Amino acid sequence: MSESQNNVVLSVKDLHVYFYTNQRCNKVLRGVSFDVKRGRTLCIVGESGCGKSVTANSILRLLPELSRIEEGSITYYKEDGTEIRLDQLEKNGKEMRAIRGQDIAIIFQDPMTALNPVFTVGYQIEEMLRQHKPGLSKEQYKKEAIEDLADMGIPAPDIRYGEYPHQFSGGMRQRSMIAMGMSCDPKILLADEPTTALDVTISAQIFDLMNDLKREHDTAIMMITHNMGVVAEMADEVAVMYMGNIVEYGPVEDIFTNPAHPYTKALLRSIPVLGKGKNQQLEPIRGSTPDPFNRPKGCQFCPRCDYACPRCEEEMPGEEWVKEGHYTRCFNYREVMADGK
Amino acid sequence: MANNEKEILLKVRGAKTYFAIKKGLMKRTVGYVKAVDDISLDVYRGETLGLVGESGCGKTTLGKSILQLVPVTEGSMEYKFEDGFKDLRKLPRKELDNARQKIQIVFQDPYSSLNPAFTIFGSLEDPLIKFGMKDKQERIKKIGDLLESVNLPRDYMTRYPNEFSGGQRQRIGIARALSVGPELIICDEAVSALDVSIQAQVLRLLNQLKEEYKLTYIFITHDLSVVEYLADRIAVMYLGRIVELTTSEELFANTLHPYTKALLSAIPVADVAQKKHRIPLQGDVPSPANPPSGCTFHPRCPECQERCKNERPVLEEYVIDGVSHFVSCHKVKEMMEAKGAVKKESVSE
Ligand SMILES: Nc1ncnc2c1ncn2[C@@H]1O[C@H](COP(=O)(O)OP(=O)(O)OP(=O)(O)O)[C@@H](O)[C@H]1O
Ligand SMILES: Nc1ncnc2c1ncn2[C@@H]1O[C@H](COP(=O)(O)OP(=O)(O)OP(=O)(O)O)[C@@H](O)[C@H]1O
Ligand SMILES: [Mg+2]
């Protein structure tokens, strides 16, 4: 345990984030804990709206006005051993701004929040480089920006360099944003659905680049995705989220072969498998996502769960350790695991 | 489905959409991005046509060209109205507006397609009013039903777009497209931001609605397992052109074009035991502003021959065991001729 502890670069503990809109309180994150380790990839998966993006945005303190970190801590461990409590920094203070992009980079889910429509893509990448690699000449910045675009498989990067975001295809926008995120060799890369708009050949290329970053700079990667194929390929560890909690966490092999939470299991059953064509019965999870303002009292997944018992209706299960490095929030996990696939 | 039952809904012929590349202070045009470069295809009523291909190959532009949302350079897009086929490109403004009720598009980028200043109700009621739903209570009910059909609570209609997660917004986009009773829906990466369980729900929903309302879909995606599940036929695009087009079963069982083969090999599988070795495509993605000579795929093609470098292959139809299969590849052509497969006229006359 102690050895792996040393490798932790980011530790999120019992994070609660609430949103206050329309005079109501939406408890979006309700006690999320996980560690991100040097040179490892943590994939976060979970239903749309369960709080994945909010988790990533909280780390960099990019939450909107009407939200607040209510409880918990986010600690960044620098290489020199200093600990920085990100949750206590001033949101737009000097320290936080220095960390953003330099130490911790984020690739947003929506390229248009990161790209400014009135500047050329090349200029925006250069701005990023200028901030984090000062002292180069004008030509050097330009050269590097063009190289970054080329790395992303964007054809004719020298022409594209001078174009505006609206002249790019959806996938190209996404790739320019990835280039911005990766250009400064960050210690931690938060990637929020980085390749949703990209076809397989190009996402494969980008995953290779991420793996290079991981190998060469020991970068820790936290990747949000809903593509279980990508998870199988990229992840070392997986965190499965449901309605604001991590309901299962463990090494990727265990999550796929020995899921211990009914939600994880259901998730794995609902993937269309290539080669089975139209004949396959996709099994969407029965019932629907609960209304966040009208949550179940106990386990959030209870109303849709095949293994639910009376206790689940009353109480939110804590973290039950299946084995070292693998936990689940389910009272009946033994039954779930014994039940095969 | 027998051939003679098929009713053509949309006939695209020789469609070209070029974007000018401008340079310098005078904004001189120095070249063109050939985003869509000579595409011909038929869309049948009631089918789902999958459109797949690399990022930047022109999928979105083709969708927008059909709806005349970008200036089309050449070609025709004939749509079957009650009184027969009419070229959407030549339709007067007012008729085009009406046509846009029949043909809906769900945009790739759900963020930019919802107005942040309006609640969801505000965004969704607009098309309803435009198409004659005068009573507000009726609109509230309709919008509530639509939200439920994409598995969102009814009362979300009072919220603003920025209060939603990425996947929630994508579903709102689908609800909006459904609101005015369309015939043809162009879904541009409509499920790509959705997690698998909700994706499964939405895919099922799309299939259900298709049966119920006899909808036709053009489904743009880069996720081959999704099109395989959903599509009747699949068109594979490369650099502004269609390189292979056939039924979904046939495409997977009998992949002919080398590009399609490469695409299939690159798909990540949800199985840790089977970490595949991908065969990444060799070489750089060529630029649509300066496409390679001959077959545009030749610099990256593992099966490239001398001929491919100079001579552009045509999209030709072969009939294999009664199934029509369009491919544009010299090598495939030779193979087919050797086998004596029936060859038909190419679509672009
Ligand atoms: N700016 C905001 N104002 C109010 N509510 C918000 C805001 N941003 C997010 N939420 C709410 O917080 C919850 C979690 O959102 P989040 O964006 O983290 O979801 P997600 O897991 O990333 O989903 P997706 O896969 O769809 O992107 C959602 O219920 C959403 O409605
Ligand atoms: N408004 C525009 N002005 C100039 N060029 C454009 C414009 N829209 C698209 N393009 C160019 O046309 C080509 C095709 O773009 P398109 O958006 O159709 O690709 P796509 O196949 O949808 O890709 P993706 O999967 O990345 O969304 C790209 O090279 C793009 O840069
Ligand atoms: Mg998100």
Ligand SMILES: [Mg+2]
């Ligand atoms: Mg597109």
